[in-house]
Amino acid sequence: MLINGKSETRIEANDRGLQFGDGLFETIAVKDGAPCLWRRHMERLLGGCSRLGIKPPDIHQLRQEVDREIGKAGRGVIKIIITRGPGQRGYRPQAESQPSRIISFSDEPSFPEQVHQRGIVARLCSTRLGWNPALAGLKHLNRLEQVLARDEWNDPSIHEGLMMDAAGRVIEGTSSNLFVVQDEKLYTPDLSRCGVAGVMQGRVIEIAEELDIPVIITDISLQDLWVADGLFLTNSLIGIWPIRELSGQEFSLDALPRNLIDAVQERGYSLS
Amino acid sequence: MLINGKSETRIEANDRGLQFGDGLFETIAVKDGAPCLWRRHMERLLGGCSRLGIKPPDIHQLRQEVDREIGKAGRGVIKIIITRGPGQRGYRPQAESQPSRIISFSDEPSFPEQVHQRGIVARLCSTRLGWNPALAGLKHLNRLEQVLARDEWNDPSIHEGLMMDAAGRVIEGTSSNLFVVQDEKLYTPDLSRCGVAGVMQGRVIEIAEELDIPVIITDISLQDLWVADGLFLTNSLIGIWPIRELSGQEFSLDALPRNLIDAVQERGYSLS
Numbered sequence: 001m002l003i004n005g006k007s008e009t010r011i012e013a014n015d016r017g018l019q020f021g022d023g024l025f026e027t028i029a030v031k032d033g034a035p036c037l038w039r040r041h042m043e044r045l046l047g048g049c050s051r052l053g054i055k056p057p058d059i060h061q062l063r064q065e066v067d068r069e070i071g072k073a074g075r076g077v078i079k080i081i082i083t084r085g086p087g088q089r090g091y092r093p094q095a096e097s098q099p100s101r102i103i104s105f106s107d108e109p110s111f112p113e114q115v116h117q118r119g120i121v122a123r124l125c126s127t128r129l130g131w132n133p134a135l136a137g138l139k140h141l142n143r144l145e146q147v148l149a150r151d152e153w154n155d156p157s158i159h160e161g162l163m164m165d166a167a168g169r170v171i172e173g174t175s176s177n178l179f180v181v182q183d184e185k186l187y188t189p190d191l192s193r194c195g196v197a198g199v200m201q202g203r204v205i206e207i208a209e210e211l212d213i214p215v216i217i218t219d220i221s222l223q224d225l226w227v228a229d230g231l232f233l234t235n236s237l238i239g240i241w242p243i244r245e246l247s248g249q250e251f252s253l254d255a256l257p258r259n260l261i262d263a264v265q266e267r268g269y270s271l272s
Numbered sequence: 273m274l275i276n277g278k279s280e281t282r283i284e285a286n287d288r289g290l291q292f293g294d295g296l297f298e299t300i301a302v303k304d305g306a307p308c309l310w311r312r313h314m315e316r317l318l319g320g321c322s323r324l325g326i327k328p329p330d331i332h333q334l335r336q337e338v339d340r341e342i343g344k345a346g347r348g349v350i351k352i353i354i355t356r357g358p359g360q361r362g363y364r365p366q367a368e369s370q371p372s373r374i375i376s377f378s379d380e381p382s383f384p385e386q387v388h389q390r391g392i393v394a395r396l397c398s399t400r401l402g403w404n405p406a407l408a409g410l411k412h413l414n415r416l417e418q419v420l421a422r423d424e425w426n427d428p429s430i431h432e433g434l435m436m437d438a439a440g441r442v443i444e445g446t447s448s449n450l451f452v453v454q455d456e457k458l459y460t461p462d463l464s465r466c467g468v469a470g471v472m473q474g475r476v477i478e479i480a481e482e483l484d485i486p487v488i489i490t491d492i493s494l495q496d497l498w499v500a501d502g503l504f505l506t507n508s509l510i511g512i513w514p515i516r517e518l519s520g521q522e523f524s525l526d527a528l529p530r531n532l533i534d535a536v537q538e539r540g541y542s543l544s
Contacts, residue, residue, distance in 0.1 A: 003285060010282035011290065013275060013374050018283065018353070020415035021293030027361075052416070053423055079361065081290070084419075089299075089351065089378050091415060091422040091446055102285050106361050130402025130466065131438045134420055142414035143292035143363060144324070147356075148406055150363040151325055166403045166438075174363055194402065 001104040002065050015100055017083030020091065021141040023100075024048040026199075028066075028078045029237050029269055030105070035066055035078050036269040037236065040199045045082060048138045054084045055099050062101065069105045077106045077237060081141070109237060112159060116261055119244030119253050120159040122233070124222075125149040125174065129165045129194040137197040150174045160233055162225075162246070165194050170220045173233050176241070177201035178220070181230035181255050185214045200234040200268065207263050229255035240264050273376040274337050287372055289355030292363065293413040295372075296320040298471075300338075300350045301509050301541055302377070307338055307350050308541040309508065312471045317354060320410045326356045327371050334373065341377045349378045349509060353413070381509060384431060388533055391516030391525050392431040394505070396494075397421040397446065401437045401466040409469040422446045432505055434497075434518070437466050442492045445505050448513070449473035450492070453502035453527050457486045472506040472540065479535050501527035512536050 001009050016022035026045050029036045042059050049056040066078055081102040084093055112120055127149040135142070149163050160173040171189050172178055177198040180187040186208055191197050205215045225231065231243040231251055240261050242253045273281050288294035298317050301308040314331050321328040338350055353374040356365055384392055399421040407414070421435050432445040443461050444450055449470040452459040458480055463469050477487045497503065503515040503523055512533050514525045 001285060009285055011285045013273060013281055013283045013353075013376070015290070016419075018287070018290040018355075018374075019297075019413070020419050021413055022416060022419050025291075052420070077361065081285075083290075089349065089381075091418045093419060093423050102290075104285070109361075127406050128404060130404035130407075132400060132402035132417060134399050135402075135416055140416055141291070141293055142416045144294060144407055144412055144414045145404060146363045147288075147292050147294050147365060148324070151365050 001102065002069050003102050004100060005065055011100060011102065012086050014086045015083050016085060016087045016097070017081065017100060017141055019087065022093070023054070023081060023083030023141045024052065025079060025081045025139055025141060027236055028080070030070055030073065030076045030078055031269055033070060033072070033074050034271055035070070036271065037199050037203060038063070039272040040202060044139060044197065044199060045080070048140065049082065051138060052084070052140070053093060054082065055097070057082055057099060057101055065101065065103050069103045073105060075108045077108065079104050079106070083141070111238065115241055116265065119242035121157055121245040122160045122162055122173070122243050123153060123158050124247045125152050125161040125163050127152065127163065129163050129171050131165060131193040133193055136194050137191050139196050146174045159241070164222070168222065170222060170225060171195040176233040176235040176238065179204070179232050179234065180220055180224060180228045181232070181257065182228055185216060187216050187218055187220060187224070189220045190217055198235055200236045200239065203268050204234050204240065204260070204264055207268065208257070208260055211257070211259055211263060213257055213260060232256060239268050273374065274341050275374050276372060277337055283372060283374065284358050286358045287355050288357060288359045288369070289353065289372060289413055291359065295326070295353055295355030295413045296324065297351060297353045297411055297413060299508055300352070302342055302345065302348045302350055303541055305342060305346050306543055307342070308543065309471050309475060310335070311544040312474060316411060316469065316471060317352070320412065321354065323410060324356070324412070325365060326354065327369070329354055329371060329373055337373065337375050341375045345377060347380045349380065351376050351378070355413070383510065387513055388537065391514035393429055393517045394432045394434055394445070394515050395425060395430050396519045397424050397433040397435050399424065399435065401435050401443050403437060403465040405465055408466050409463050411468050418446045431513070436494070440494065442494060442497060443467040448505040448507040448510065451476070451504050451506065452492055452496060452500045453504070453529065454500055457488060459488050459490055459492060459496070461492045462489055470507055472508045472511065475540055476506050476512065476532070476536055479540065480529070480532055483529070483531055483535060485529055485532060504528060511540050
């Protein structure tokens with residue numbers, strides 16, 4: 001782990017990242033020794049810094065530190081946390097705050113076998129996502145909703161939980177974005193009230209458009225899910241995961257756009 | 273600062289308090305060398321641990337550490353943070369997590385002169401509070417909404433900002449609870465959707481009831497504020513602060529229950 005460029009595992013406890021969750025993070029797939037979709041992850045991170053008023057990190061320096069932390073590893077995961085930095089008591093950010101950078105490498109997680117062919121089992125979570133347009137889309141450090149939702153099940157055969165907002169709209173998985181396939185079109189939830197704008201979600205939308213598959217960003221209800229031709233999840237580590245079962249209801253994988261799934265596996269993890 | 277009983281200023285960066293804001297805190301007034309309203313703060317902390325599924329701290333040990341951290345200081349502030357403890361990557365809490373305890377003492381903040389007689393100036397914040405019944409009432413570490421709201425103004429003559437929920441209900445100050453005085457009754461917002469259930473708010477309700485002042489917990493609209501006879505704020509450090517001006521509109525302090533304000537100053541900071 002590198003903290004502010006030094007090999008270190010501890011951080012000052014007065015850091016606002018701990019005190020208030022006052023910061024952002026990125027979880028990045030590492031393949032062939034390099035962080036995938038780097039430009040997109042950095043765009044989201046800098047956009048988040050701008051919206052939270054956190055001094056943006058030097059991306060060139062950050063990349064050097066990421067490369068140091070990856071070292072000789074071929075595959076794995078890089079997590080970057082940027083906080084507003086150490087602070088005094090009280091919510092008010094101090095203009096002179098120096099952001100903290102925490103970069104850690106971990107091994108590639110193990111995924112279900114043949115997941116792209118067989119799909120995964122998902123459930124509906126009862127923990128809801130609160131609306132906050134000021135925070136919507138950001139991958140910030142206030143993640144108690146996801147923690148509570150992920151704590152709702154222990155069954156290792158269930159791989160993800162879908163979360164709704166207060167009005168019952170389906171928004172996303174605890175750590176993934178959702179796509180609904182209907183009449184050969186893709187629908188993915190509007191994230192302007194809550195949810196995380198996934199880097200892989202963006203990449204999948206881009207590849208779908210290259211393949212002339214229409215993508216519609218809209219509100220999605222539970223009813224929309226039950227009558228869907230198919231469902232899949234995306235995130236930076238998993239790429240695309242088809243859903244074969246949701247809270248007991250089976251979903252066919254036949255209607256999923258196979259060319260999209262193959263294209264995302266082949267070129268979804270590009271370097272920029 | 274004491275971290276897990278040791279004199280220390282740093283914490284493991286894989287602590288879930290930093291990674292996800294997965295924890296709780298209490299900010300406690302210290303007077304005459306002792307933490308005020310200790311039992312109430314501990315009740316809220318333990319209630320929060322129960323709701324988040326965090327292993328509760330040993331309160332006897334916690335008190336010993338708080339007393340050590342206060343040392344010979346007469347007055348000041350104790351902040352206690354309890355996190356779910358160090359963890360691995362991913363939102364899922366691990367059953368074997370050992371919670372972290374972070375206890376820090378700081379000097380008493382400086383308050384406006386003659387604040388109980390003259391009142392303070394407040395403003396309305398545009399940052400809204402998201403609804404989340406699963407988190408409502410808790411003093412948890414996901415505080416970006418308060419950080420953004422407190423960052424809305426720099427004017428040192430403004431002492432607090434009021435926050436509304438997504439539906440425009442007035443909920444609380446960035447770090448205080450709100451009471452509305454109307455027809456010799458007190459109204460304070462329903463915190464079942466969002467907001468922090470303040471320890472001093474609870475103490476003020478209790479003292480009001482002892483003084484036969486009716487207290488009604490209900491939804492409060494902006495309109496309710498503009499026509500109010502008076503407004504005041506509470507928190508564990510300030511006790512009661514009358515509001516003399518809100519976003520340019522002046523409020524009389526004459527309708528405020530003087531006996532309540534005096535009683536809270538005299539016995540609001542009891543030891544239990």
